[in-house]
Structure formats: C-alpha cells, structure tokens
Amino acid sequence: MNYWLMKTEPDCFGLDHLKSRPKRTEHWDGVRNYQARNFLRDSMQKGDLAFFYHSSCAEPGIVGVVKIVRAGYPDHTAWAPDNEHFDPKSSPSKPIWYMVDVKLERELKHSITLAALKNNPALKHMQLLQRGNRLSILPVTAKEWNTILKMDKSD
DNA sequence: GCCAACGTTGGC
C-alpha cells in the first residue's frame, strides 16, 4: 500500500471532471515524463491512495482523495495521431507510456492549499515542496499522508 | 558522452 500525489490542471481535467465521470472513475492519461511513467508502470498498485492536486491555477492545493482502481497499463492516447499527447515512438506492441485508473474517494470541503502545506513544519521535506520539483506524480510517505489528513477541516 | 539550445512546468 503506497501513497501518492497526482497533479492536474483544473482547466484541463479537474476534480469536477472526475466527479462527473461514470463511477467517478477515469484513466489518468497523458503523462509523458519518464520518472512519472515509472511510478505509473512499476510502483502504483491497485488500492493505493493519492491526493488529487490542482496546479497552475489561482489557488494550488489538494482538493480530494482518489484510489487507484487499476494498476499501470499502456496509455493508448500515445498511439492516436490526432491526440495532443501523440508519440510516434510508442506503439501497441512496444508501449512507452502508461496510465492507471483512479476513482474519486472523497472531495475535500476545504482544499488544503499549497500555502498551508508550506506552512506546516512537519512537511518540510515533502517532495512536492522541494525547489524545482516538476514531477506530476509524486510518492507521499505514510507520515506525510497522515499529517495532511489531519489538516483537513471537513469534519 | 558532453553540453548548448530549446521546451515545459508551475508558482507568483
């Protein structure tokens, strides 16, 4: 059982999009970075939990919790020439890019903002907060996970 | 294998 943080731009695919999908489930396609790909392909397991993080927006932060409901499998959007994430080097017989399926578990009533995460000394070493970090999929330690859950004011 | 140029990410 592992914990993760998955970034997404709300203008592109945000919490509201996931919420409106059948079974509140959608595949997480379009990742075109090898480090993030390795997490998707090799490390993420069915049943793992992840924070759903909004980036590149007015108030970046964690807005929900998702569960990995299908482990890594080839990202077919890489094979579609008309897809914006098309990669001619990838093919069904030799896939390069992978995705998982995520299901929305819980929507936070009050998002946990990036500013709030930065203000928590217990999260000083969190990967998300390290300078220059750009990975769209990041591992979260159990300790960090619990610390962040305690910051949730939904109760 | 080196490294400059370029593109992307993402907070501000």
Place this chain on the structure above:
DNA sequence: GCCAACGTTGGC
C-alpha cells in the same frame, strides 16, 4: 507575463 528549474534534443 515572468522566470527559475529541470528534462529533452541534437550536433559534435
């Protein structure tokens, strides 16, 4: 829109 940080590309 700016800019720092980082990944990728391609010439050599």
